[in-house]
Each structure stands twice: as C-alpha cells, then as structure tokens.
Amino acid sequence: SFMAAPTLQQASFLLANLKSDATTKPLLQRCQDLVKIIDEYPAKELHLIFPWLVESVFGSLDGVIAGWNLRLLHSRSHEFNIVTEFLNPCGPMLKLVYKLQAEEYKYEIPVNYLPGPVKACIQEGVLPDCPLFHNKLQFPLSGLLTLNLALNPFEFFMFNFAFCLITPKCYPQGQHGSSTDSAYFVLVDTYLKYFLPSEGNVPPSPFSDSRGSVTAPSPRYSPISFAGYGVHSPSLLKHHIFHQPSVNADPSAQEIWRSETLLQMFVEIWLHHYSLEMYQKLQSPQVKLALLQYRLSMSSMPCQPHAPPGSGTLHTYQEPFTPTEEHVLVVRLLVKHLHAFSNSLKPEQLSSSPSAHSHAHTSPLEEFKRVVVQRFVQQKLYLFLQHCFGHWPLDASFRAVLETWLSFIQPWRYTGEKMNPQPDQNRTVPDKWESFVQENLLMYTKLFQVFLNRAVRTDLVNAKNALMVFRVAKVFAQPNLADMIQKGEQLFLEPEHVLHHRQPRGYLTPSQGGSFLSSRQKVVTDMVFRVKSHVYSLEGQDCQYKQMFATLSDVMKLIQMIAQARQTAKRISDHASEVAASSSFMSWFGLGSSDLNNTFSGAEPEESGECLKKTHEFLDRALENLCLIFKLNQGQLSQLISNLGSSQDDGNCRQLPDCVQGENGLILTDLGRRQIINGLRRFDLQYQGDPELQPIRSYENALLVRLFYRISSLVNERYGGHMSALCSRPDFLGRLGRHYLTDLNSTAATHHRQSPTSRRMLERSRQARLSLRPLASYRTILLLLLLYVFGALLSLGPVSSTLVIVAGGFLYGLFMALFRDKLKTH
Numbered sequence: 001s002f003m004a005a006p007t008l009q010q011a012s013f014l015l016a017n018l019k020s021d022a023t024t025k026p027l028l029q030r031c032q033d034l035v036k037i038i039d040e041y042p043a044k045e046l047h048l049i050f051p052w053l054v055e056s057v058f059g060s061l062d063g064v065i066a067g068w069n070l071r072l073l074h075s076r077s078h079e080f081n082i083v084t085e086f087l088n089p090c091g092p093m094l095k096l097v098y099k100l101q102a103e104e105y106k107y108e109i110p111v112n113y114l115p116g117p118v119k120a121c122i123q124e125g126v127l128p129d130c131p132l133f134h135n136k137l138q139f140p141l142s143g144l145l146t147l148n149l150a151l152n153p154f155e156f157f158m159f160n161f162a163f164c165l166i167t168p169k170c171y172p173q174g175q176h177g178s179s180t181d182s183a184y185f186v187l188v189d190t191y192l193k194y195f196l197p198s199e200g201n202v203p204p205s206p207f208s209d210s211r212g213s214v215t216a217p218s219p220r221y222s223p224i225s226f227a228g229y230g231v232h233s234p235s236l237l238k239h240h241i242f243h244q245p246s247v248n249a250d251p252s253a254q255e256i257w258r259s260e261t262l263l264q265m266f267v268e269i270w271l272h273h274y275s276l277e278m279y280q281k282l283q284s285p286q287v288k289l290a291l292l293q294y295r296l297s298m299s300s301m302p303c304q305p306h307a308p309p310g311s312g313t314l315h316t317y318q319e320p321f322t323p324t325e326e327h328v329l330v331v332r333l334l335v336k337h338l339h340a341f342s343n344s345l346k347p348e349q350l351s352s353s354p355s356a357h358s359h360a361h362t363s364p365l366e367e368f369k370r371v372v373v374q375r376f377v378q379q380k381l382y383l384f385l386q387h388c389f390g391h392w393p394l395d396a397s398f399r400a401v402l403e404t405w406l407s408f409i410q411p412w413r414y415t416g417e418k419m420n421p422q423p424d425q426n427r428t429v430p431d432k433w434e435s436f437v438q439e440n441l442l443m444y445t446k447l448f449q450v451f452l453n454r455a456v457r458t459d460l461v462n463a464k465n466a467l468m469v470f471r472v473a474k475v476f477a478q479p480n481l482a483d484m485i486q487k488g489e490q491l492f493l494e495p496e497h498v499l500h501h502r503q504p505r506g507y508l509t510p511s512q513g514g515s516f517l518s519s520r521q522k523v524v525t526d527m528v529f530r531v532k533s534h535v536y537s538l539e540g541q542d543c544q545y546k547q548m549f550a551t552l553s554d555v556m557k558l559i560q561m562i563a564q565a566r567q568t569a570k571r572i573s574d575h576a577s578e579v580a581a582s583s584s585f586m587s588w589f590g591l592g593s594s595d596l597n598n599t600f601s602g603a604e605p606e607e608s609g610e611c612l613k614k615t616h617e618f619l620d621r622a623l624e625n626l627c628l629i630f631k632l633n634q635g636q637l638s639q640l641i642s643n644l645g646s647s648q649d650d651g652n653c654r655q656l657p658d659c660v661q662g663e664n665g666l667i668l669t670d671l672g673r674r675q676i677i678n679g680l681r682r683f684d685l686q687y688q689g690d691p692e693l694q695p696i697r698s699y700e701n702a703l704l705v706r707l708f709y710r711i712s713s714l715v716n717e718r719y720g721g722h723m724s725a726l727c728s729r730p731d732f733l734g735r736l737g738r739h740y741l742t743d744l745n746s747t748a749a750t751h752h753r754q755s756p757t758s759r760r761m762l763e764r765s766r767q768a769r770l771s772l773r774p775l776a777s778y779r780t781i782l783l784l785l786l787l788y789v790f791g792a793l794l795s796l797g798p799v800s801s802t803l804v805i806v807a808g809g810f811l812y813g814l815f816m817a818l819f820r821d822k823l824k825t826h
Contacts, residue, residue, distance in 0.1 A: 014041070015049045022056060027068075027079050031086045038096045043103045050100060051107055054157060057087070058164040061113045070164060071326065073183035083183050089194040090203075093157075098205045100153040107156040108138060108148040113163065115272040116321070122147065130272075132264045158262055161187075162269035165330055166323075179326035180333075188266075188330055192337040195259045196372075198344035198416065201365055202259055256364045263338075263376055270331055271380035273321040273387070323388060325400045332404035335381070338373055339407070339414035345369040373411075374439060381408060382443060382538055389450045394457055396464035402451075406475050409443050411436055428479040437481070438488040438531050442538050445485060445548040448476065452554045459677050460565035461572070463611040466618040469562070473625035482549075482629050489547050491524075492531045555630055556640075562619050563641045564678045569619075573612045657681040692773060704776035716769040727768040735817040741768045 014037070021030055034053070038046065059067030073080050087093050111122055114133070121128045122137070132155070138148040151159060164184065179185060195202055323331075345366060385408075388401040407413070412433055437444060451472055458465045476482060535545060627637060657672035658681075668676070675681040692709055696702045716723070726737035774780055784805070791801030 012048070014045060015052060018049060019052070028082050031082055031092075034086070035092045038092050038099070043099050043105070046096060047100055047103070047105050050096065050105075050153065051156075053093075053096075054160050057093070058160045059167060061110075061160070061163055061167065063167045063169065066169075067164070069169075070184040070187065071169060071179075071182050074181045075186075080183055084186055084190075087187055089191060095206065097153045097157050101205065105153060106150040107153065108150055109156065109159055111137075111147040111149060114149070115268055117272055118268065130264055130268050132261065132268065154258060155261055155265065158265040159269070161191075162265050165270060165327055179329050182326075185330060185333065189333060189337070191262060192334065192341075195262045196337065196341045198340050201363075202256060205258070256368055259365070259368065263372065266334060267376055267380055270327065270334070271377075271384040273323075273384065321387065322391070323384075325397055328388065328400040328404055331381075331384070332400065332407055335377075335404060335408050336414055338377060339411045340416065342369050342373050343411060343415045378440060378443075378534075379538060382447075385443075385447060386450065389447060389454065394454065396462070396468075398454070399464070399468060402468050402471065405443070405447060406471065409440070410475060429481045429484065431480070434484050434487070435527075435530070437484040438491065438527060439534050441485070441488040441492065441531055442535060444476075445489065446539075446546075448472070448548060449546060449554065452558055456554075456557055456561050456674075457677070460561060460619065461568050461612075461615060461678065463614045463618065466565070466615045466622070469558075470618040470622040470625070473622040473629065477625035477628040486549050488531055489549065491528050492535055492545065493547075494524075494528050549630065552630060552632075555626060559623065559626060559637065559640070561674070561678060562623055564680055566616060566619050568678055568680060569612045569615045573609055576609060576612075656683060692769075692771060699778050700773075700776050701778065701781070705773060708772035708776055712770045712772045720769065723768045723770065732817060735820070736813060737768070739813050739817050739820070741770055 018033075018037075021033065025033070037049075055065060055067065057068050058070070059065050068079075068083055070083065073083055085091055111119055114122070118128045118130065118133060122133070127134065133149065136149045136151060138150050385401065385405050389405075392398045392401055412429060455465075455469050455472075460466050460469065476485075535543065539545070623637070626632065627634060656666075657675045658669045659666040659672055660669060661667075672681075692712070696705050723737065723741050727734060727741055729737070787805055788798065788801050791797075791804065796804065
C-alpha cells in the first residue's frame with residue numbers, strides 16, 4: 001500500500017493534466033501527448049485514465065458529453081485523419097487497450113445502458129442469450145437498481161464505440177452531411193475488415209499474456225444466482241429457449257475472441273431492440289409466467305412509487321426504439337461485410353458435415369465464418385428489420401432500410417468473385433444458396449408481405465417510391481430465387497414431418513436413423529427441421545404462417561395501385577405539357593390566368609417531366625418482374641389494367657374522393673385516402689379567405705402590396721357603406737360599381753362544397769370594397785410602362801398618357817357593365 005500511494009497520486013496528477021489540456025490544447029497536440037503517455041507510462045497509471053479517455057473520445061453514455069463527435073467528423077475536416085489514425089486498429093488507442101488487457105483490469109458499465117431486452121432479462125433474473133454478458137454482473141450493496149457489468153478493456157472500448165452510434169446527438173446547424181463519409185462510418189468499416197478478415201487471420205495482440213487466460217473471456221455458462229438481491233428465484237434462471245453455444249468454447253479458439261467480442265457487441269448494441277410483445281413471445285414459459293406475475297403485482301398496487309429509469313420491465317419499454325437513417329446505414333455495412341466474411345470460407349470447410357469431429361482440423365476463424373450469420377446475426381437482424389418496416393415513415397428515407405434488407409437476402413452478391421460488374425438482370429441464383437434461403441425463409445416471405453403492405457400505402461407517383469418497388473421486384477425476380485422460396489414454404493408445411501424445433505438432432509445420425517430412413521429421406525427431414533426451427537424460433541411455436549405464394553390478393557392490390565399510379569403520372573405529365581404550351585410571353589399582359597387556385601396540385605414540386613418518365617419506367621419494370629415472380633398471365637394483367645383505365649376516365653378524375661357525410665362536413669374513407677395518395681381524385685381547393693390577405697406572390701412587389709393595402713383599407717373604412725349601397729343597386733350604376741369594386745358576396749365560391757370552418761367564415765356579413773392589389777403585379781407595372789412608352793412615341797406627355805389610360809379603363813368598365821351578362825350566356 002506504501003508503494004501504491006505514489007502511483008495513485010501520480011495517476012491523479014496525470015489525469016488532472018489531461019483534463020486541463022482537453023480545454024486548452026488543439027486535438028493534434030493532445031493526440032501526440034497521449035501517444036507518448038501510452039508508450040511511457042505503466043499500465044497501473046494508464047488504468048486510472050482509461051475510462052476518462054474513452055468518454056472524452058466517444059462521449060458519455062447519456063449523451064451529455066459529446067466527445068470527439070466522430071459522427072460529425074467528415075473527410076473534409078482537418079481533424080479527420082488525426083482521429084482515424086489515433087483510433088486505428090493498430091493505433092495508439094488500441095495499443096493502450098491491449099496493454100491494459102494483459103493486466104486483467106475491469107471497467108464497469110451500468111446495466112441501465114444495456115439494450116432493452118438484455119436489461120429486462122437481467123432484471124427478471126434470466127440469463128441473457130448473449131454469452132458476452134455472462135458472469136460479468138457486479139452486485140453493489142445498494143441493491144438491484146445500480147447493477148453494473150464488469151467488462152475487460154477491449155469489451156469496454158468496443159461497448160462505448162458501438163454505443164456512440166445510438167446515443168442521441170444534437171446536430172449543430174448546418175452540420176448534417178453524408179453518414180457514409182463520417183469518421184465513425186470509416187472506423188466501423190476499418191474494424192470489421194481488421195477483426196473479421198476475409199483473407200488471412202486476425203493479427204495477434206501485441207500484449208498477449210503467456211498464461212492464456214487474461215485475454216480470454218470468462219467461462220460462459222456457469223450458473224449465476226440472484227438470490228438475496230431482490231429479484232426472482234434462481235429457478236427462473238433459464239437460458240433463452242433459442243440460446244446456442246458459442247463457437248469459442250474450445251480453448252484453441254482464443255485467437256479469435258476479439259473478433260467474436262466485436263461482432264457480439266455490434267449486434268447487441270445496434271440490433272437487439274424490439275417491442276415488449278416480441279420480447280415476451282421469445283421467452284420460455286417460465287419467463288412468461290414471471291412477467292405475468294410481475295405485471296399483476298404492479299397493477300394491483302394502489303399507489304405506485306416513481307421508479308427510477310431502467311427499473312422494471314414495463315418502464316424498460318416505455319421509450320420507443322426509433323433508429324436513425326445513419327444507424328441503418330451502419331447496420332447495412334455490417335451485413336455486407338459479414339456476407340463477404342462468411343463467403344470467404346474455403347469450399348472444403350463449407351461442404352464438410354456439421355458434426356463435432358469433422359472440425360477438429362478446422363481453424364477457429366474458419367469455423368467462425370461458417371456459423372457467423374445464422375448464429376450471431378439472423379434473429380436480431382430479422383426483429384430489427386421487422387420493427388423498421390412497421391414503424392418507419394412512409395417516405396423515401398425508407399430506402400436505407402430497404403437496401404439493408406436486400407443486402408442480407410442476396411449473399412451471392414458478396415462472394416468475392418464478382419470483381420467485374422456484370423449485368424445481373426438474368427443471372428440465376430446458384431443452387432448452393434438454397435439452404436441459406438430455407439434457413440432465412442421469413443426474411444424473404446414475411447418481410448416481403450410487410451413491404452407489400454407499405455407499398456400500397458405510399459405515393460407511387462413519386463419516383464423515389466416507385467424505385468423502391470422496382471428494386472424489390474427486381475431482386476425477387478432473379479431466376480431460381482422464387483422457386484427456392486416456394487420450396488422452403490413447402491418444406492415448412494410438410495405434414496408428415498412435424499418436428500419439435502427443440503428436439504435434438506441426434507435422431508438424424510446413421511446409428512439411429514439409418515435403419516429406417518433412406519439417405520434422401522434423411523436429407524429432406526433435415527431440411528424440414530431447419531426450416532421449422534427457423535420459423536418457430538423467430539415467430540414462436542404458435543405462429544400462423546402466411547404463405548407468400550398461396551394468395552395473390554395483396555399482390556394484385558399492389559399491381560392495381562401501380563397501374564393507377566402509372567395513369568396518374570401520365571395525366572400529370574400531359575397536364576404539365578399543356579400548361580407549358582399555353583403559357584407564353586402574352587401571359588405577362590394579363591391574357592394568361594394568374595389564379596393560383598386553378599393550378600393542378602396532383603404532383604409534388606419535384607415531379608417534373610423527367611421524374612415522371614422515371615416513375616413510368618420503374619413501374620413498368622416492376623409490373624414485369626411481379627409477373628415473373630408470381631407467374632401471372634400477361635393477358636389477365638393487361639385486361640385488369642385496361643379495365644382500370646376505362647373506369648378511371650377524365651370525368652372520374654374530377655370527382656371528389658370517396659367520402660361520407662358527417663355532422664361537421666365530409667369525412668374521408670380508406671378508399672378516398674388511397675385515391676388522394678395516388679392522385680386519382682382530389683378536392684377542388686380554393687382560397688376562401690380575404691383576397692387582400694393572401695400571401696405575397698412571386699410576381700408581386702411586396703412593398704407596393706403593403707402600401708396599396710393600407711390605402712385601400714383607409715378608403716374602405718371611410719366609404720365602405722356607400723360602396724355596398726352602390727353595388728346593391730339593380731340598375732346600370734350598380735353593375736358598374738360591381739365591376740370596379742370587389743364584391744365578396746358575389747365572388748364567394750358558394751357553389752363549392754366547403755369545410756365547416758369556411759362555411760362559418762362565409763356566413764359572416766361582408767361588404768364591397770376597393771382593391772388596389774392588382775396594381776402591385778409586375779405584369780401590370782410592365783403593361784403600364786409599355787403604354788407610357790407607346791404614348792411617348794406618339795408625342796404624349798406623362799399627364800396626357802395618364803388621362804388616356806384612365807379614360808380607356810373607364811370605357812372598358814362601361815363596356816363590361818353593359819354586355820357582361822350577354823357575354824356570360826354565350
């Protein structure tokens with residue numbers, strides 16, 4: 001203890017210096033100082049500054065401390081290279097991690113910051129399914145609510161690095177950039193390539209310990225007891241029903257423990273989030289009973305005290321999990337790399353039988369590649385994607401989620417042999433991927449059906465949404481893929497092979513099954529077992545499986561929506577062409593319509609002619625691919641589209657959307673909402689307020705609009721009664737007054753169906769008024785200037801030109817007052 005005191009004092013002094021430098025020195029100088037400190041100081045002193053250093057780099061777990069803002073640092077920043085070099089797998093930071101790793105130091109993480117399902121497992125007394133969190137609990141004297149997890153330096157570093165992605169960030173104004181260009185995204189890619197290499201082995205740690213025990217994770221399956229800490233009895237300490245042993249149980253596998261730790265940390269932090277209902281569905285009966293008892297006890301309490309954050313299963317799930325687009329893009333990077341990593345497995349290892357003895361000669365890394373996708377990623381990625389499909393907004397940002405899904409279900413794109421890009425329109429999916437399709441059947445069928453449900457509720461006239469439908473149809477239309485999916489569904493529904501998904505696979509060995517099962521029967525039985533265990537593990541034993549190819553009603557609904565969207569895109573394009581042709585320079589002279597209420601509002605502003613052409617192309621190709629996937633008859637499809645076209649004629653397009661009459665006005669039905677989304681019908685929207693208070697248009701002078709409004713307001717306040725009396729006269733003077741003065745009672749759109757608010761506004765008494773706003777229009781000003789120039793050419797002075805213009809306007813008013821009624825009848 002006498003020797004430890006100076007070391008502690010020196011480390012405290014070092015930490016104080018580093019903290020002061022963090023606010024005064026630039027980043028480059030701080031990193032250079034840290035490099036020297038990591039090289040020169042012993043692990044005992046570095047141990048005390050490590051938690052602070054990790055927090056100062058990645059930020060605090062609660063998001064209060066921003067750290068180095070890795071997610072905001074882009075390659076254009078001068079600090080980008082400094083940060084990436086310092087955090088490189090072979091850089092100073094990881095050197096510090098390995099230096100501490102050799103000394104068996106531990107660092108604590110509060111259980112409250114673990115993913116919701118893991119936290120709920122621990123708080124309910126259940127062993128989490130991920131071995132990463134086994135045997136690491138630290139029980140403080142204060143009780144359960146301050147439980148911590150003791151992690152070794154590498155685990156602690158990777159936990160904070162992974163958690164950095166899901167910590168809420170307040171982005172400064174103008175800081176949004178490309179997520180794939182950030183220092184964080186680049187580092188994730190670098191770590192994946194280093195610790196999960198497609199070629200070669202993981203480089204050894206520079207500070208590996210000769211005892212071989214310090215760098216290895218703790219033994220994984222020792223039973224732990226929560227007795228005495230205020231949680232359920234040890235009898236509830238069950239494994240997840242789908243818990244599978246790690247590939248690293250063998251002592252010879254210690255060389256890849258860092259690879260496994262990194263992957264498990266990424267998967268747990270990024271993907272292990274789902275609803276309470278899903279969490280309960282995936283639990284064993286004992287856990288379901290414990291949760292029910294817990295909820296009953298909570299609901300029966302007359303007065304519940306305020307629970308601190310993270311206490312109790314119900315509170316755990318009160319905060320909805322809403323991943324960002326950046327989060328999903330990083331997950332897609334992980335998926336693509338894992339496919340490349342898994343596909344780099346040598347063919348002889350891939351084809352070997354999965355028995356325990358056949359892998360005695362297999363290196364741990366090769367064995368890891370063989371099981372990495374199915375064992376570590378499949379379940380959590382499926383639940384993550386299912387959550388995103390169900391909760392993501394119905395807009396174009398869903399593309400990130402869609403491409404992540406399409407990347408996972410196409411592992412053949414990441415085999416390493418595709419160095420030169422080839423046209424993949426007619427590329428057949430190789431038969432060797434049949435087992436992958438079967439073992440991930442729900443990824444293809446269930447998520448496709450959820451996507452159909454999303455697609456029929458989106459605006460397919462938008463080119464970005466049409467592109468997403470085309471992408472999915474193109475992927476599923478790859479030759480041989482639909483047949484593989486259909487075969488997988490048939491295997492799942494095979495009635496004579498109803499196998500319990502938790503039954504041991506020993507019954508398939510030759511000693512037990514060879515006497516009564518042929519070789520082919522054993523293969524089929526094994527395939528049935530794989531498909532059934534996959535579906536039951538993800539959807540529960542009592543799931544009601546809906547076949548992708550059994551009913552075409554959802555597909556036909558999408559096809560109908562596609563056909564409608566094509567027609568709408570064509571109609572918008574035709575209308576835009578007509579408007580462009582009719583608008584000319586003459587519109588500046590008042591001969592064109594300036595009423596913005598009459599403009600066609602069926603398209604988004606970005607739906608230009610070029611975008612509409614793309615929409616039509618995407619939807620056409622999507623229809624072709626859907627016909628290929630579901631083997632639809634082209635004749636029937638053409639008949640359906642032609643029938644749809646005849647029913648959606650121009651007259652129909654001008655009708656109101658489908659509505660029902662309520663006590664306060666019209667109420668849209670579901671059909672009416674779909675008609676509006678796809679631009680088939682629309683309400684005739686018109687401005688029904690005071691025309692003088694409309695927003696200033698781009699073709700108006702703002703200063704003149706405000707000036708003329710004040711002048712006209714003064715005139716209307718003083719002479720409003722006289723003007724109303726004039727307009728109400730039935731004789732010629734009344735008609736003349738109605739021409740020059742804006743009579744709101746006559747111009748109100750009383751023939752249009754109005755909302756309750758508009759109806760109440762129109763019921764208020766209105767009076768005639770003078771409006772000078774047309775004089776603030778640029779085209780009126782230009783017309784007057786041209787008339788003055790024309791007068792000057794005729795040798796007329798400004799006063800004479802003004803008198804001529806006023807006289808002409810008065811004569812035009814007399815003419816309109818005399819002949820307006822006759823002109824209307826014609």
